[in-house]
Amino acid sequence: MLSRCKRGGAAAALVLLLLTAWAAAPWVAAASVPAAAWTAAETPKLIALTFDDGPRRSTTTALLDGLAQRGVKATFFLIGAQLEDHQDLVRRMDAEGHQIGIHTYDHVYLTGLSKADFDAQVASTRQALMDILGHDGFLLRPPYGMVDAAVRQNAGCPIILWSIDPEDWGDQDAARETAHVVSNARDGAIILLHDIFPASVEAALAIVDQLHAQGYLFLTIEELFAARQITLKPGEVYANAYP
């Protein structure tokens, strides 16, 4: 559906597809596609920014401000223990069209856990998000990307990993992180960053600016997979949406 036809037609087809998927899948955040991005390339390349380990008051606020200025939607995998003090930020993410997922209650390995311990990490965070937002439909990103058969069985939602990891928790060098992501960018990639570091926020916004100039369109995870006509299924693991 991203064939070489008139841009407006392709854009309209994508919007229609996204709206159709939105109605069908409960974990779809409010979808909106910035039409201006379509003018950068005849056939846009699609990519998703994802952020783990937040929210954090200072850095997440700065990131949301920068994304809003650029009309970009991202996906945030949140820590349950950090929700109570940041309910306004969670509501802001949701209201501004970002997608929200679960990154466990206090950032533990999910592999090897009993069902009860798994639920204490994942179901409890899901309930906290439902209490704040009034809806369900949250993706799961296991810390460290660690998945086993029990995690898949207990997840109750799609499991989202990534395809580009600049290891931004390491040297926290925004220029290096930006160069790593931009040089590894490809159509359908999923970028992993952490919105708890100032350098990662700086890198994320530079990545958006540089990849916008290359004709990339930033989508939430659900939008990205809907655009590729891939239906996300509970318990399945996804790390990219390459064409």
Ligand SMILES: [Zn+2]
């Ligand atoms: Zn993490």
